[in-house]
Amino acid sequence: MAIETFNYDNRIVRDFGVATMVWGLVGMLVGLLAALQMFLPELNFGIPYTTFSRIRPIHTNAVIFAFVGNAMFMAMYYSLQRLCKAPMFSALLSKIHFWGWQLIIVAAAVTLASGITVSKEYAELEWPIDIAIAIVWIVFGINMFGTIFKRRERHMYVAVWFYIATWVTITLLHVVNSIELPVSFLKSYPVYAGLQDALVQWWYGHNAVAFFLTTPYLGMMYYFLPKAADRPIFSYRLSIVHFWALIFIYIWAGPHHLLYSSLPDWAQSLGTVFSIMLIAPSWGGMLNGLLTLRGAWDKLRTSYVLKFMVVAVTAYGMATFEGPMLSIKGVNALSHFTDWTIAHVHVGALGWNGFLTFGILYWLIPRIFRTKLYSDRMANAHFWIGFLGIIVYALPLYFAGITQGLMWKQFTPEGFLLYPNFLETVIQILPMYIIRAVGGFMFLVGAILCAINLFKTMKQGELLALEAAEAPALEDNPDDHVGSKEPSQWHRWLERKPVQFLLLTTVAVAIGGIIEIVPTFIIKSNIPTIASVKPYTPLELEGRDVYVAEGCYTCHSQMIRPFRSETERYGEYSKAGEFVYDHPFQWGSKRTGPDLHRIGKKYPDAWHYSHMMEPTSMSPGSIMPRYPWLAENKIDLQLTPAKIRAMQTLGVPYAEGYDQEAVDHLLFQARSITDGLRNSGIELADDAELTALIAYLQRLGTDIKAIPQPTTTETAVSDGM
Amino acid sequence: MLSQMLKSVTGLEFYPTVSLVLFFAAFVFTVVKVIRLDRGYLKYMKEMPLDSNDETANSGRFTE
Numbered sequence: 069m070a071i072e073t074f075n076y077d078n079r080i081v082r083d084f085g086v087a088t089m090v091w092g093l094v095g096m097l098v099g100l101l102a103a104l105q106m107f108l109p110e111l112n113f114g115i116p117y118t119t120f121s122r123i124r125p126i127h128t129n130a131v132i133f134a135f136v137g138n139a140m141f142m143a144m145y146y147s148l149q150r151l152c153k154a155p156m157f158s159a160l161l162s163k164i165h166f167w168g169w170q171l172i173i174v175a176a177a178v179t180l181a182s183g184i185t186v187s188k189e190y191a192e193l194e195w196p197i198d199i200a201i202a203i204v205w206i207v208f209g210i211n212m213f214g215t216i217f218k219r220r221e222r223h224m225y226v227a228v229w230f231y232i233a234t235w236v237t238i239t240l241l242h243v244v245n246s247i248e249l250p251v252s253f254l255k256s257y258p259v260y261a262g263l264q265d266a267l268v269q270w271w272y273g274h275n276a277v278a279f280f281l282t283t284p285y286l287g288m289m290y291y292f293l294p295k296a297a298d299r300p301i302f303s304y305r306l307s308i309v310h311f312w313a314l315i316f317i318y319i320w321a322g323p324h325h326l327l328y329s330s331l332p333d334w335a336q337s338l339g340t341v342f343s344i345m346l347i348a349p350s351w352g353g354m355l356n357g358l359l360t361l362r363g364a365w366d367k368l369r370t371s372y373v374l375k376f377m378v379v380a381v382t383a384y385g386m387a388t389f390e391g392p393m394l395s396i397k398g399v400n401a402l403s404h405f406t407d408w409t410i411a412h413v414h415v416g417a418l419g420w421n422g423f424l425t426f427g428i429l430y431w432l433i434p435r436i437f438r439t440k441l442y443s444d445r446m447a448n449a450h451f452w453i454g455f456l457g458i459i460v461y462a463l464p465l466y467f468a469g470i471t472q473g474l475m476w477k478q479f480t481p482e483g484f485l486l487y488p489n490f491l492e493t494v495i496q497i498l499p500m501y502i503i504r505a506v507g508g509f510m511f512l513v514g515a516i517l518c519a520i521n522l523f524k525t526m527k528q529g530e531l532l533a534l535e536a537a538e539a540p541a542l543e544d545n546p547d548d549h550v551g552s553k554e555p556s557q558w559h560r561w562l563e564r565k566p567v568q569f570l571l572l573t574t575v576a577v578a579i580g581g582i583i584e585i586v587p588t589f590i591i592k593s594n595i596p597t598i599a600s601v602k603p604y605t606p607l608e609l610e611g612r613d614v615y616v617a618e619g620c621y622t623c624h625s626q627m628i629r630p631f632r633s634e635t636e637r638y639g640e641y642s643k644a645g646e647f648v649y650d651h652p653f654q655w656g657s658k659r660t661g662p663d664l665h666r667i668g669k670k671y672p673d674a675w676h677y678s679h680m681m682e683p684t685s686m687s688p689g690s691i692m693p694r695y696p697w698l699a700e701n702k703i704d705l706q707l708t709p710a711k712i713r714a715m716q717t718l719g720v721p722y723a724e725g726y727d728q729e730a731v732d733h734l735l736f737q738a739r740s741i742t743d744g745l746r747n748s749g750i751e752l753a754d755d756a757e758l759t760a761l762i763a764y765l766q767r768l769g770t771d772i773k774a775i776p777q778p779t780t781t782e783t784a785v786s787d788g789m
Numbered sequence: 790m791l792s793q794m795l796k797s798v799t800g801l802e803f804y805p806t807v808s809l810v811l812f813f814a815a816f817v818f819t820v821v822k823v824i825r826l827d828r829g830y831l832k833y834m835k836e837m838p839l840d841s842n843d844e845t846a847n848s849g850r851f852t853e
Binding site: 147151223290298316345559579583 | 811832
């Protein structure tokens with residue numbers, strides 16, 4: 069048999085590794101700034117670009133797509149070459165992938181800071197960037213499959229399956245969730261509206277967690293944990309079962325983000341059932357990781373790499389147990405919209421993704437730089453400060469979430485809300501926000517130590533850019549195929565066939581995807597229409613775009629759940645039919661401030677003006693940042709007709725030719741608002757962003773009041789607690 | 790058209806049942822096949838990450 073020699077490309081591994089550390093620090097630093105603003109809102113420095121509602125998406129995108137994304141590519145490029153016994157398919161594609169991804173990250177940071185956003189969580193980027201992501205992702209796919217096709221190892225190891233599943237599913241998710249109708253170069257509207265948009269978004273959001281934060285990392289665990297422990301994985305059988313079960317089930321669980329919302333009940337129940345079933349395959353992966361160390365736990369005393377990895381896998385186990393628990397309706401009734409969710413995701417992000425990334429970096433960088441780690445002590449210090457940081461971060465937020473959730477639902481013996489002022493429940497948990505920021509700071513300090521340590525390691529070593537290797541050529545040996553004809557060797561056959569594997573993986577995720585998505589498309593007909601719900605006026609539409617651009621949804625929901633505690637506080641619970649013109653939906657996922665779905669007509673225009681200029685003037689103690697620039701910035705009236713036309717294309721029933729009258733109508737309505745404000749001694753321009761925002765806020769949730777409604781006490785269900 | 794077809798079906802209540810049945814069929818199939826896998830093959834697969842020659846160039850130079 070001919071032995072072939074070839075070179076592994078370590079440069080691309082190094083590049084992605086450096087990007088991981090750089091963007092990791094940026095993402096965590098922005099996260100820390102956001103955490104500080106939760107109790108010191110003036111730390112936005114009085115400018116829009118650094119205000120919480122804009123940096124929160126920067127933080128999430130940076131951590132998910134820049135830190136975890138680059139780490140995933142680093143680990144894939146390292147392990148795929150070695151598992152395939154082949155260099156990457158194309159060094160040029162590797163380069164395009166790397167630089168394309170970094171450019172996308174920069175574009176994301178710049179646009180999000182500028183308020184250019186679609187507002188769909190973790191998919192906020194505008195359409196040109198979405199297209200760029202699709203192109204770079206396909207480049208990555210060609211490179212990955214090209215490498216798999218010219219491999220010298222007939223069988224694909226379990227890590228490679230996870231990489232394939234990642235690529236297939238992210239492609240599917242990104243395309244379906246990003247279908248938008250462009251209005252201008254940097255403005256678009258999602259084609260879906262309201263409930264439909266919410267379902268697609270959370271189908272995406274949930275599975276982005278599954279297939280961007282979980283499956284690639286499980287693949288990495290399956291490769292690097294055995295490496296670091298120098299022992300094979302505990303059970304290969306278990307890995308097969310848990311792989312197929314995981315990718316099959318995960319995709320169904322999206323509706324658990326929409327419990328007690330206007331989503332049909334059966335879809336909510338489906339989400340809950342599959343979420344609970346998810347514990348089994350998730351724990352299959354965790355146990356397979358941890359049991360790999362059976363009989364070798366003593367290695368943890370000396371190996372900081374293993375320490376990071378064991379904490380990561382344990383955090384994965386904890387988060388994947390907690391997730392299903394949070395999707396039980398009774399628990400969700402308390403946890404949803406609170407900091408409990410934030411604590412939950414950070415156990416995953418800091419523990420699972422963060423610590424596995426650090427563990428792999430500490431293992432990998434010295435190897436490709438042919439040296440020892442610069443400082444073992446620094447790595448150990450990083451482990452402990454990071455580990456304690458996770459605890460100091462998460463615990464206070466659990467406390468804050470449960471406390472606030474309970475306070476929202478607390479009634480007096482007479483049947484009134486005990487804490488009718490939302491702000492009371494915020495002030496109660498401010499100390500927890502302070503402790504959380506300390507935890508985040510500790511984690512960041514650890515990451516800085518890591519960056520210094522790795523930088524020094526790179527400096528003292530020398531990159532082995534092209535690592536020589538050799539392996540026998542993969543010959544088409546007819547004897548090898550015998551297995552495929554034996555029924556018991558089914559998976560063995562599959563592992564040799566990347567295309568078949570790809571197709572079967574696609575089928576597995578598509579079954580869940582279709583079953584969840586098809587109702588989404590026919591749901592339009594299932595939404596009970598409400599005759600009095602009318603399209604937004606041009607001014608309100610512009611105001612809505614301001615609401616979206618400023619990221620108000622990061623702190624305010626527009627979804628009143630059918631609980632007495634919510635209908636008492638906010639008003640009539642939200643109906644699916646009220647959102648039919650909402651491109652995109654603005655239900656939100658967290659209430660740092662109160663729900664806004666019934667804010668319309670609750671306060672006079674002057675209240676809103678003063679509140680946006682100085683929130684504490686209307687709500688003493690408020691932690692909302694000031695938005696004075698909204699009074700200065702002007703809406704672009706040139707774009708208004710195009711927006712109306714776009715809405716018409718999307719099915720919003722504006723009259724034919726209304727786009728030509730829209731600006732006149734807009735100014736007419738604006739004048740009525742600014743005239744009213746002038747009577748209160750407030751000067752505001754007709755075309756100021758704030759004028760439009762006030763118009764939008766005053767419209768919110770008011771349509772339904774035009775028709776007789778059953779009283780809230782008759783319609784609200786019990787709190788489920 | 791797909792949505793037209795689905796609309797003609799009364800309700801979507803069969804969905805959860807179908808999904809559960811599908812899942813369990815696939816799950817049982819996989820488990821049965823996996824149990825019957827050859828031991829030698831499993832050992833070969835398990836040792837694949839440890840087997841590759843990526844450290845030959847610099848083995849013995851690490852503390853980890």
